[in-house]
Amino acid sequence: MxxxxxxxxxxxxxxxxxxxxxxxxxxxxxxxxxxxxxSKGQVAWRKEAREDYDFDSGEQLNDEDKAILQDAKRPIVTRRNDRP
Known part of the structure; x- marks a missing residue:
């Protein structure tokens, strides 16, 4: 080509x-x-990549999980992985 x-x-x-x-x-x-x-593969890869980047940047819990913790009066603790 x-x-x-x-x-x-x-x-x-x-x-x-x-x-x-x-x-x-x-x-x-x-x-x-x-x-x-x-294509299905590319769409699935991008969705998974967004989740991975969110997790790495400290967005490890979805809204439902955060609501469960708030209802139980538990702190929302996430860990951000800062690399040098």
């Missing part, structure tokens, strides 16, 4: 044809990116 992209940069033919081919290639590549971004 990279060879296809290189062929649009130069070669024979008029400039209008090159632009048309480059636009077609861009649309095709854009569709590939959107398809990959919306």
């Amino acid at each position: 990279l060879n296809d992209a290189d062929s649009y940069q130069g070669g024979s033919g008029d400039a209008g044809e090159k632009v048309k081919d480059a636009d077609a290639l861009f649309i095709k590549l854009k569709r590939f990116v959107k398809t990959d971004r919306n």
Whole structure:
């Protein structure tokens, strides 16, 4: 596919044809990116990554767990992992 992209940069033919081919290639590549971004694996990975980053930044409890602790009059204690 990279060879296809290189062929649009130069070669024979008029400039209008090159632009048309480059636009077609861009649309095709854009569709590939959107398809990959919306795939089940990518969506699941991003969801899990958000949870992991939240946990690492001190957001270790969800709202339901916090409410349970507050109702029991227990402190909400979380640990933030500060790395050097």
